[in-house]
Amino acid sequence: MKKMIFLPLAVIAMMVVACGPSAEEIAAQEKVVADSIAAYDAQVAAEAEAAAAAEAAAADTTAAAATEAAPAK
Numbered sequence: 001m002k003k004m005i006f007l008p009l010a011v012i013a014m015m016v017v018a019c020g021p022s023a024e025e026i027a028a029q030e031k032v033v034a035d036s037i038a039a040y041d042a043q044v045a046a047e048a049e050a051a052a053a054a055e056a057a058a059a060d061t062t063a064a065a066a067t068e069a070a071p072a073k
Helices: 002-018 023-069
Strands: none
16 A cells, blocks of 8 residues: 555656746746846936936026026126
C-alpha cells in the first residue's frame, strides 16, 4: 500500500514544480516592466520640458507686453 502512494505524490510534486514561470518568462516580464518605466520617464521628461518652454514663452510675452505698455520718455 505504501508503494502505491508514491506515484500520486510524485505526480503532484511534478505538477507543483511545473506550474511556475520559467526563467525566460520571468526575464521577459522584467524587460516589459523596465521598458514601461523607461517610457513613462521619457513622457514625464517631455511634459516637463514642454511646460518649461510654455512658461518661458509666457514670461517673454509678459515682458514684451510690459515694455509696450510703459510710457515712452
